Amino acid sequence: MTTTLETLFDDFSVLDDWEDRYRYVIDLGKALPDMDAALKTPATKVNGCASQVWIHSRVESRDGIKYLAFSGDSDALIVKGLIAIAFMIFAPKPVAEIGSVDAQAIFAQLGLREHLTPQRSNGLASMVARIKADAARALQEA
Template structure:
């Protein structure tokens, strides 16, 4: 089951009929996300496999997964915000059980993202799963 924050995004996507409106919403989600401190944007936090620059830094508090993320591309910042809504606050041991592909399919992202962006999104999900597994 998705988090309430992700469910809210899914409901908004259901309401927005036009992909252009959804695209703008993804960008707005990215703009609303707090920026990641530049000191954390280092090779150790960089996500490989993304066309854009992407950094993800995990935070585990009270056994729950959270992360900070950032990108140099607005649409990718929005995708990070969506992933944050999907995974933030989930018990660390349950992160691997989230079917990100199915949840993201509810938003219809795959059919509208370029192949490079789709590959980058998969790389971000894989990075999050690996970070949670290592915690």
């Protein structure tokens, strides 16, 4: 996936209509690389989402700094797009910084909080919690 968070903000700024933004989020989900079916296990399933959601993270080291690399999937296209946005937020960050990222503020800046159903917002919060837990676990294993 090559879209960055900066690109996402730029693209959202030129899309005035929320229907267009929803289509854009769905396109992000379609562009998300397929998740290996073997990774769709109870351990990678994200609880608290109305849709089926799986997130798998693995630790990668670049120049001695640990990062998380993600794969994810959902049975709902809009949710798959939200997964892609979550990955844009967290993947570029070192593991040590992930816990301090205010993803909810980023979602609010994008306008997502006010345009998602409460169930989708809760699911998004569950995805963020999973990613932060994975990062905390990676820090403990260091």
